[in-house]
Amino acid sequence: MLGRLLKSSSSSFSSSNSCKPPVGIFRYRRIARSPEDNLQSSTALLLHCPASSRTRTSTKRLVTGIILILVLKTGILTPAMADPLTPLSRPPDWDELQKFQGTITHDRFLHLLNDVYAVGGTAQKCITMEPDYAEIQTSGKHRLKLKFAKDGGRPIPKYWHDPKTLPADNDQPLAGVTIALDPGHLGGSWAKMEERWFRIGNAEPVKEGDLTLQTAKRLAPRLEELGAKVIFVHSKPGPVTSLRPEDLHSEARASLKSRGVHPILRNYKGPAHPEKEHSIAWEAERLFYRVAEIHERAKRVNHTLKPDLTLCLHFNAEPWGDPANPTLTDINHLHLIVNGAYAESELAYADVRYQMLVKLLSQSFDEELDIAESIAHSLSDITKLPAYHYNSDNARAEGTSGYVWARNLLANRLYHCPVAYVECYVMNSRDFFDRFQAGEYDGLREFNGVMHKNIYAEYADGVAQGLADYFRAARGSEEVKREK
Ligand SMILES: [Zn+2]
Numbered sequence: 489m490l491g492r493l494l495k496s497s498s499s500s501f502s503s504s505n506s507c508k509p510p511v512g513i514f515r516y517r518r519i520a521r522s523p524e525d526n527l528q529s530s531t532a533l534l535l536h537c538p539a540s541s542r543t544r545t546s547t548k549r550l551v552t553g554i555i556l557i558l559v560l561k562t563g564i565l566t567p568a569m570a571d572p573l574t575p576l577s578r579p580p581d582w583d584e585l586q587k588f589q590g591t592i593t594h595d596r597f598l599h600l601l602n603d604v605y606a607v608g609g610t611a612q613k614c615i616t617m618e619p620d621y622a623e624i625q626t627s628g629k630h631r632l633k634l635k636f637a638k639d640g641g642r643p644i645p646k647y648w649h650d651p652k653t654l655p656a657d658n659d660q661p662l663a664g665v666t667i668a669l670d671p672g673h674l675g676g677s678w679a680k681m682e683e684r685w686f687r688i689g690n691a692e693p694v695k696e697g698d699l700t701l702q703t704a705k706r707l708a709p710r711l712e713e714l715g716a717k718v719i720f721v722h723s724k725p726g727p728v729t730s731l732r733p734e735d736l737h738s739e740a741r742a743s744l745k746s747r748g749v750h751p752i753l754r755n756y757k758g759p760a761h762p763e764k765e766h767s768i769a770w771e772a773e774r775l776f777y778r779v780a781e782i783h784e785r786a787k788r789v790n791h792t793l794k795p796d797l798t799l800c801l802h803f804n805a806e807p808w809g810d811p812a813n814p815t816l817t818d819i820n821h822l823h824l825i826v827n828g829a830y831a832e833s834e835l836a837y838a839d840v841r842y843q844m845l846v847k848l849l850s851q852s853f854d855e856e857l858d859i860a861e862s863i864a865h866s867l868s869d870i871t872k873l874p875a876y877h878y879n880s881d882n883a884r885a886e887g888t889s890g891y892v893w894a895r896n897l898l899a900n901r902l903y904h905c906p907v908a909y910v911e912c913y914v915m916n917s918r919d920f921f922d923r924f925q926a927g928e929y930d931g932l933r934e935f936n937g938v939m940h941k942n943i944y945a946e947y948a949d950g951v952a953q954g955l956a957d958y959f960r961a962a963r964g965s966e967e968v969k970r971e972k
């Protein structure tokens with residue numbers, strides 16, 4: 489495992505969200521920098537793994553140091569030496585996978601593994617397929633045998649409901665469906681820190697976290713009219729996590745060290761500081777708003793809210809250059825993301841491997857894809873936006889619409905229920921910027937020769953329509969089957 493990590497590519501690691509930051513940071517992050525790829529060297533693993541507890545005696549520390557030097561010098565690595573985890577993650581409880589024994593057939597497991605989650609054999613080193621079971625690398629050298637179902641298999645343990653089991657209802661297609669709205673980012677006074685903020689001249693600043701929240705608030709009543717119970721993962725600007733950047737300095741330092749950053753700066757001088765990414769302050773902020781925040785939201789979703797579906801709402805951006813003098817672009821687009829396309833280097837982390845298996849064994853992919861396709865259809869129809877196209881290894885086209893991509897993001901991985909992750913509009917496109925400045929208004933207004941609803945209403949209408957279409961089609965199909 490360590491060997492793979494040392495050799496692992498530094499590219500195509502996923503971030504907690506897919507929105508693109510300003511130019512400069514953008515390329516660096518896309519290639520090698522996201523909160524989860526901070527621990528790709530063995531040094532980082534030893535710093536972060538549970539075996540490096542501060543309570544160790546100095547003798548043990550010395551031994552660890554010697555082992556580390558030997559490992560680095562000789563390349564002699566054994567899987568049992570460490571159980572690497574992504575930042576701020578706990579070792580997974582592999583026994584939790586026991587509840588999936590006998591719930592999935594061999595062929596279905598193989599299809600989801602090869603065609604969705606670990607395309608191109610990226611899980612080959614950690615999952616071995618046998619006719620009756622899969623052997624899964626858990627921690628160190630340990631393996632877990634997951635037995636396959638013979639036919640239909642036992643019911644899948646999950647907290648969300650299958651829409652096929654709901655009675656048909658064309659008037660209230662979302663009746664009995666609980667939907668969690670997860671407006672992306674923190675917004676408000678935190679928007680600058682999370683680099684989801686820009687301002688052109690004296691115009692109103694654009695803050696992605698505020699845009700997503702406003703959209704969620706417009707969307708909620710539309711979904712309720714369709715019969716849904718709507719709950720918010722967060723309903724006001726600011727963090728859900730109680731952690732703050734100042735609580736994460738030691739993790740930030742370890743993360744920088746793991747990348748071989750030297751010298752490590754204590755602070756940075758604003759967003760344009762060329763060496764800000766070498767500073768503990770900047771790294772701690774990223775761990776706060778990108779990692780700790782999503783972990784806390786996931787806890788809410790999986791343990792408190794337990795919805796049938798989570799909608800992650802985002803606005804995209806193209807590189808806007810100098811943060812002090814951002815530029816607008818003519819590029820504008822739309823896409824949706826489903827969970828999948830894990831890289832081999834990602835699956836070397838015990839927590840990522842575990843979470844991928846939970847997603848796979850929950851068998852929510854078909855529903856996630858159908859929902860994403862349905863929203864893509866209605867949202868592209870309403871907005872007339874073209875599809876965004878990834879040109880990187882960490883994304884894979886899914887479905888037939890051209891708008892849906894599989895990616896391993898922190899949010900769509902940690903939220904166990906089906907997730908629709910929407911990236912609509914480019915915030916720094918000229919079209920969007922003019923419409924943003926117009927704010928909310930009733931009816932239609934002309935922009936660039938085209939009549940439009942306000943952006944929040946348009947976004948909300950597109951998502952609501954897509955969900956209504958999906959649930960109308962999906963509901964009652966089990967009922968019909970039972971009646972036959
Ligand atoms: Zn975003």
